[in-house]
Amino acid sequence: MKLDLLLINPWIYDFAAVNLWSQPLGLFSVAEHLQRYDVSVSILDCMDSYIPKRFGIGQYHKETVEKPECLKPLKRRYSRYGIGLDNFRHNLSSRRRPDAVFVTSIMSYWYPGVQKAIELVRDIYGKVPVLLGGIYATLWHGHASETSGADFIYRGPISDDISFALNTFGFRFRKNRRPKDRPVISFSGRYPFAAIQTSSGCPFSCSYCGSGLLNSRFIQRNSDEVVRETTALADSGIRDFAFYDDALLFDSETHIKPILREIAARKLNIRLHSPNGLHARYIDDELAYLMKKSGFTTIRLSLETVDTERQRHTGNKVDTGHLSDAVALMKKKGFRKEDIGVYLMYGLPGQGLDEVKAGVEFLKGLGVKINLTEFSPIPGTPCCDELVRNNVITEDIDPLLTNNTVFSTLFSGYDPDEVKRMRLDVKKYNALGPSGKL
Numbered sequence: 001m002k003l004d005l006l007l008i009n010p011w012i013y014d015f016a017a018v019n020l021w022s023q024p025l026g027l028f029s030v031a032e033h034l035q036r037y038d039v040s041v042s043i044l045d046c047m048d049s050y051i052p053k054r055f056g057i058g059q060y061h062k063e064t065v066e067k068p069e070c071l072k073p074l075k076r077r078y079s080r081y082g083i084g085l086d087n088f089r090h091n092l093s094s095r096r097r098p099d100a101v102f103v104t105s106i107m108s109y110w111y112p113g114v115q116k117a118i119e120l121v122r123d124i125y126g127k128v129p130v131l132l133g134g135i136y137a138t139l140w141h142g143h144a145s146e147t148s149g150a151d152f153i154y155r156g157p158i159s160d161d162i163s164f165a166l167n168t169f170g171f172r173f174r175k176n177r178r179p180k181d182r183p184v185i186s187f188s189g190r191y192p193f194a195a196i197q198t199s200s201g202c203p204f205s206c207s208y209c210g211s212g213l214l215n216s217r218f219i220q221r222n223s224d225e226v227v228r229e230t231t232a233l234a235d236s237g238i239r240d241f242a243f244y245d246d247a248l249l250f251d252s253e254t255h256i257k258p259i260l261r262e263i264a265a266r267k268l269n270i271r272l273h274s275p276n277g278l279h280a281r282y283i284d285d286e287l288a289y290l291m292k293k294s295g296f297t298t299i300r301l302s303l304e305t306v307d308t309e310r311q312r313h314t315g316n317k318v319d320t321g322h323l324s325d326a327v328a329l330m331k332k333k334g335f336r337k338e339d340i341g342v343y344l345m346y347g348l349p350g351q352g353l354d355e356v357k358a359g360v361e362f363l364k365g366l367g368v369k370i371n372l373t374e375f376s377p378i379p380g381t382p383c384c385d386e387l388v389r390n391n392v393i394t395e396d397i398d399p400l401l402t403n404n405t406v407f408s409t410l411f412s413g414y415d416p417d418e419v420k421r422m423r424l425d426v427k428k429y430n431a432l433g434p435s436g437k438l
Helices: 025-034 085-093 108-125 135-139 140-146 161-167 223-235 255-264 286-295 308-314 319-331 353-366 384-388 403-412 416-431
Strands: 002-010 011-014 039-045 051-052 058-060 062-065 078-081 102-104 128-132 193-196 240-242 271-278 296-304 339-344 368-372
Touching: 002 025, 011 102, 011 108, 025 161, 039 085, 062 339, 085 108, 102 108, 108 128, 108 135, 108 140, 135 140, 140 271, 193 223, 223 255, 240 319, 240 403, 286 296, 286 319, 296 308, 296 319, 319 339, 319 353, 339 353, 368 403, 368 416
Parallel strands: 002 039, 002 102, 102 128, 193 240, 240 271, 271 296, 296 339, 339 368
Antiparallel strands: 011 078, 051 058, 062 078
């Protein structure tokens, strides 16, 4: 009899959460990999519960829950986002007991969702083997081992090592004689959009980013494969596609440009979105044209800071000149302020609020939307190491305190009223139309 494997994407526990074309791509990759073996795979997605609005994004169902002790100082509501607990229990109870359960994890400070999912799995299935993988499991391996309740903590991207993990529980299984092709439309549930990754890893080593810790190599998928997948999904009725690459535009001549050319040529009538920040240095006249022609609708560019020394210190992936040139090219091709957002970070180690405000004024001058984003420390990165050396945080900090909202409030040293005024100013500016009017 085939092994019956259940894969779970747990809840988000946070102060706020919105579905910006989010799907558990890592868990989908695990499911696709496991299909190489003679096993039965099913997925329970706790986050498949939200009200889609414009372009498919929307608000998750949520339930207010008690804050953990270390978050009590923050005067904000803390919630569990996703399907109801009764719904989860019913899903588990209505299927036969699986041979093993895989649980994924994303943000480290969402680990209460991991713990809750594993707790309920234990309640209903007893001593079924539970394997935990994903971002939290990889970056916070020790914490996950001590507190998650899982039997096995899997590090890094999925590979054939997963067979070793299952072998520790006495399972033996063989690969299919005829491996299946990469599934084109699989495991997507009821989402009205598709999240696409055309690559894994990142060629850059930014001091605040954990991408290199999660994927040691940067690998781009074959462009023809990406086009086939996109076309099949579009033919099934999907209209909104979000790229979740860390470096979508890298090596654009042989990667993203051929993809966009073919999408435009096929006239798929789709909208493309880039919630992850794009590298402005790679946007030339042709790429700006192809982005417009292929249906790019939501564009996010990375700047992080206008301080030239900090730009060099944090990775040197972009400067203000690159960004200015990219914005000018994109506007020339017809993109408007409401289409182009730029990420600007605050709370980086040693970063004063005046530096952030200077970035705000610079972006206002470019006529783009400003996306303020709080810094969050990731263990193993130079920025996190610097914070530990300077005794701002300790190595054994609770991952809950690395939540970007929590960290900027408790550890940045900023005047909270000044931050509030800055954010309000940005909100008012973003609401202005091209003419400067609401």
